[in-house]
Structure formats: structure tokens, C-alpha cells
Amino acid sequence: MDHFDYRNGELHAEEVPVHRIAEEVGTPFYCYSTATLSRHFALFDEALSGTEHLVCFAVKANSNVAVLKHLGDLGAGMDVVSAGEYLRARAAGVPGERIVFSGVGKTREEMRVALEGGIRQFNVESEPEMEALDEVARSLGRIAPVALRINPDVDARTHEKIATGKAENKFGIPLARAREAYALAARLPGLEVVGIDVHIGSQLTELAPFEQAYGKLAELTGVLRADGHDIRRLDLGGGLGIPYERSNSVPPLPVEYGAMVKRTVGHLGCEIEIEPGRLIAGNAGIMVARVIYVKRGGNRRFLILDAAMNDLVRPALYEAHHDIIPVVAPAPGAPRHEHDVVGPVCETGDTFARARPLPALVAGDLVAFRSAGAYGAVMASEYNSRPLIPEVMVRGDEFAVIRPRPGYDEMIGRDRLPAWL
Ligand code: LLP
Numbered sequence: 001m002d003h004f005d006y007r008n009g010e011l012h013a014e015e016v017p018v019h020r021i022a023e024e025v026g027t028p029f030y031c032y033s034t035a036t037l038s039r040h041f042a043l044f045d046e047a048l049s050g051t052e053h054l055v056c057f058a059v060k061a062n063s064n065v066a067v068l069k070h071l072g073d074l075g076a077g078m079d080v081v082s083a084g085e086y087l088r089a090r091a092a093g094v095p096g097e098r099i100v101f102s103g104v105g106k107t108r109e110e111m112r113v114a115l116e117g118g119i120r121q122f123n124v125e126s127e128p129e130m131e132a133l134d135e136v137a138r139s140l141g142r143i144a145p146v147a148l149r150i151n152p153d154v155d156a157r158t159h160e161k162i163a164t165g166k167a168e169n170k171f172g173i174p175l176a177r178a179r180e181a182y183a184l185a186a187r188l189p190g191l192e193v194v195g196i197d198v199h200i201g202s203q204l205t206e207l208a209p210f211e212q213a214y215g216k217l218a219e220l221t222g223v224l225r226a227d228g229h230d231i232r233r234l235d236l237g238g239g240l241g242i243p244y245e246r247s248n249s250v251p252p253l254p255v256e257y258g259a260m261v262k263r264t265v266g267h268l269g270c271e272i273e274i275e276p277g278r279l280i281a282g283n284a285g286i287m288v289a290r291v292i293y294v295k296r297g298g299n300r301r302f303l304i305l306d307a308a309m310n311d312l313v314r315p316a317l318y319e320a321h322h323d324i325i326p327v328v329a330p331a332p333g334a335p336r337h338e339h340d341v342v343g344p345v346c347e348t349g350d351t352f353a354r355a356r357p358l359p360a361l362v363a364g365d366l367v368a369f370r371s372a373g374a375y376g377a378v379m380a381s382e383y384n385s386r387p388l389i390p391e392v393m394v395r396g397d398e399f400a401v402i403r404p405r406p407g408y409d410e411m412i413g414r415d416r417l418p419a420w421l
Contacts, residue, residue: 002283003033003394004370011327011368015397018288018327022366025390025401028289028307030377032062032402034070034395036284037373040254041074044276047258051272054120056100058238058277059085061374066393066402067281068092077120079238079275083110090117100235100273102149102199104170111136111144121145123197123235125172130185137190146185147195147235150178150220152213156201156239159318165200165213172198178220182229193229195270196220199237202278205251207260210239214264221268234265238275242282244321244371254279278374285373287312287389288327291365292344301339303361308343309350310383312369312376316349324352327366330359341367345384377403387411 003014011018013031021031044055056077059068063085068078069092078089081103089099096118101110104125111133114122124130124146137144151172156163164171173181185193200213214236221231241251252260254276261272289307296302314320324341336357343350352369361367380388387410391403 002036002370004286004368006329009329011325011329013286013394013399016394016399018286018368019366021392021394021399022288022290022327025392026405027366028287028305028311028389029405030285030287030372030389030391031399032064032067032281032285032373032391032393034393037067037070037280038074040280040284041071041076043254044258044274044280045075047254048261048272048274051262051266053272053274054098056098056235056273056275057280058275059089060378061277062281062285062376063088063378064391064393064402065092066391066400068094070393071280072098077273079277083113086110086114086117086119096120100275102197102275106133108132108136112140115140115142115144119145121147121194121233121235123147123149124185125149127173127181127184130181130188130191134188134190142190143192144190145194146191147197147233148173148178148181148185148193149197149199150175150217152198152200152216154200154209154213154216156204156209157206158201158203158239158241161318162202163200164202165198165209175216175220179223179227182224182227186229193231195231195233195235195273196224197235197237199235199275200239202239203241204239205241205249207252207257210236210257211260211264214261218265218268221265221270231268232270233273234268234270235273235275236261236265238277238279240276240279242279242371242374244323246323280374282371282374285371285376287369287372287376289367289369291361291363291367293363294361297340301337303339303341303358303367305341305343305352305367307369307389308345308384308386309347309352310345310381310386311343311389312352312372313379313381314375315352317379322352322372323370324356324358325368325370326359326361327368334359345386382411385411
């Protein structure tokens with residue numbers, strides 16, 4: 001469920017007509033609903049009620065400081081994968097003790113930033129990383145709390161670019177080497193083992209792969225405890241999928257996910273951490289664009305928008321589907337025609353959708369891409385020298401620009417000429 005609905009024939013973000021934002025901010029832009037963010041965070045929080053837990057929002061999904069602050073104020077923790085994300089979470093007022101640091105290639109400098117600023121735990125992904133973290137922690141006179149990310153060799157059955165839990169993926173320490181790795185961690189004086197971490201992929205649409213992975217984790221918990229490790233936290237990662245196509249079947253709900261978590265690891269007496277990104281932010285955001293031209297090709301009808309693959313790259317990168325809807329509701333029963341929805345960028349990959357049935361639209365009309373709140377703005381680039389598009393946050397009947405559109409001067413002014421030019 002989200003808060004982007006038609007009212008009186010016009011798409012609203014909560015109580016704000018989307019066209020009003022377009023008039024004030026210009027197009028394209030991202031627009032986030034605070035009510036949806038709150039609701040999705042609460043769904044996870046409630047799904048784990050009765051067990052000690054922390055819902056750590058995966059900052060990579062949407063790292064705008066206003067979004068992070070909104071979630072942080074609700075009590076969310078944060079899952080970060082870079083010093084930049086760590087500092088964004090801190091800028092949003094989230095205390096270090098609610099921030100977990102994941103990622104396969106943390107640099108020593110990033111470790112230092114987090115150790116000095118305060119951190120709940122590092123999710124460590126390799127023996128060399130453990131040794132580096134030990135060194136950095138000792139050089140600062142600190143102890144780094146660690147969970148080891150275990151690769152459970154489970155098929156997440158999702159798009160290959162976002163599956164992370166198979167043995168051939170770059171992530172985590174193979175389950176078969178877990179005991180050895182934990183023994184090493186226990187020997188390193190700069191580290192303190194606090195738990196186990198797993199994350200098997202993103203946009204999972206069934207519970208079975210999670211259940212398989214968490215079952216392996218439960219078993220491992222027993223083994224590691226018997227080896228003398230104080231396993232008190234289990235970080236179960238993120239990955240629960242969202243319905244991108246309204247017409248499609250719905251992935252499991254957080255409450256079902258929570259029940260499965262309790263069933264598989266609830267008896268271990270561990271504090272549970274989860275790292276959802278997409279499910280919290282995805283359907284809490286839309287991207288709004290304007291039709292520049294409707295062009296008839298050889299045998300196709302192209303809807304050329306002012307948004308492009310640099311603004312929302314998911315269709316080009318993962319063949320991802322985003323529902324595209326007109327901001328003014330079409331008359332009931334209005335005929336639909338197949339359109340190729342494209343942007344102005346000079347490559348054929350700049351295609352949002354092929355043969356998408358849409359009502360008749362004309363230049364100047366507004367359309368909205370649904371499910372764009374996660375992995376949308378954060379993956380944008382300035383390809384074709386198109387400035388990053390603004391982000392807007394809505395709360396009830398008010399809205400605020402939470403990242404303005406940079407001017408051309410600002411974009412070009414970042415470049416520097418070497419002395420010889
Ligand atoms: N934790 C870790 C360690 C992760 O690597 C990820 C996502 C998450 C949590 C959050 O997963 P979520 O709940 O959002 O599925 N750009 C891609 C998605 C990449 C996900 C990478 N890792 C996309 O647009 O589909």
C-alpha cells in the first residue's frame with residue numbers, strides 16, 4: 001500500500017496534487033511520501049514484535065538525509081556500506097549504536113570514520129578485512145564489534161545482478177569456513193565477536209530462500225556457541241521484494257516474513273537485526289516526468305519524456321518494470337495504445353518500457369513512475385550532462401524540496417582546467 005492515489009481525477013501524493021509540485025519544482029523530480037515510509041517501517045517493526053530487534057534501513061536504497069531522519073526519528077537503525085552513507089546517517093541524527101556497517105570492500109579510512117564516530121557493528125566479509133579492522137581498531141585504542149557475513153550458498157531466485165547468497169558471488173565467507181573465520185576473529189584483540197550476518201539478495205518474492213538461509217544460520221549459531229563464541233545478534237539482511245506490477249502476484253508481507261524469522265531463529269535468544277531497503281522506500285516514492293514529444297516511428301509509437309535512464313536506471317540495468325501512470329486520470333474506458341516510453345539520452349538502452357499500453361497522451365502531460373523510492377535517485381548520474389533531478393518529500397498537505405535541482409553553472413563549475421589549458 002502507498003499514498004499515491006487519484007483524487008478527483010488527479011494523482012495526489014498524500015494530500016498534495018502532483019501537478020502542483022511539478023509546477024513549483026519543474027520536472028522531472030522524485031517525490032516521497034512520509035506516511036508510506038512510516039507505514040512500511042512500522043510493518044517490519046511490528047512483524048518482529050516480541051523479539052528483541054532493530055530494523056536497520058538499508059541506506060543504499062534511498063540516502064536522502066530527510067528520508068533517513070524521518071525513519072531515524074521513528075526508531076530505525078541504519079545499514080550503511082560506505083563512509084558516505086555512515087556520515088549521512090549521522091547527519092540525520094542517527095546514533096552510532098544504531099548503525100551497522102556492511103559491504104565487501106570497506107577501506108581502512110572508512111573503518112576509522114565509523115570507529116571514531118561510533119558504530120553498532122561491522123559486518124565483516126573476509127579474513128583480510130578482519131585483519132585490517134583489527135589493526136585500525138587497535139591503532140585507535142578501540143574494540144570493533146563484529147558479525148561475520150556468512151555466505152550460505154542459497155539461491156535467492158531473483159535477478160542475477162542482485163543475488164548475493166550463492167557460493168560463486170563475491171559476498172561473505174563460505175559457510176564451510178565459518179568456524180575457522182570465527183576462531184581467527186576471536187584471536188584478534190581489536191575485534192569483539194557479537195553475532196552472525198547474512199544477506200542473500202534483493203527483490204526476493206518468496207520466503208523459501210530466506211528460510212533456507214536462516215535455518216543454516218540457526219544451526220551455525222549452535223556450532224559457534226559450542227566453540228565458545230558469544231553469538232548474541234543475528235543480522236538477517238534485507239531483500240524482501242515489493243510488487244512492481246500491480247497486476248502481478250504480491251510477494252510475502254513483512255508480517256509473514258516476521259513469522260518465518262521467529263520460526264527459524266526465534267528460539268536462539270538472539271537480538272534480531274534486519275536490513276530492509278526496497279520494501280520501506282520503494283513504494284514510498286514516485287518519479288514524475290513530462291512528455292516532451294509523442295513521436296510516430298516506423299511501426300511504433302514513442303513517448304519521449306524529459307526523464308531518462310540517468311535519472312532512473314533500473315529498467316536499463318535490470319530490465320526492471322515500473323508502472324507508468326498519467327498524472328491526470330484517463331476517462332473510464334478510454335482506449336489504450338502501446339507506447340515505447342523513452343528518455344532523451346542518446347542510446348537505445350534509454351528505454352523505460354516497450355509496448356506499454358497507455359491512454360492517449362500529448363506533449364506537456366505529466367506521468368508518474370511508481371515504485372521509484374528505492375534505488376531511484378541514489379543510482380542517478382549526470383550522463384549526457386543532465387543535472388541530478390530534485391527530491392521532494394510530502395507530509396499530509398505539505399511538501400518540501402529535500403534536494404534542489406542543481407543549476408547548470410553548479411554542475412559545470414565542478415570541473416577544473418589544468419594549468420596548461
Ligand atoms: N543489506 C545488504 C548487505 C545489501 O547488500 C542490500 C542490498 C540490502 C541490505 C537491502 O536490500 P533490499 O531490502 O533493498 O532488497 N540496485 C538494485 C538493488 C541492489 C541491492 C543491493 N543490496 C535494484 O535497483 O534493484
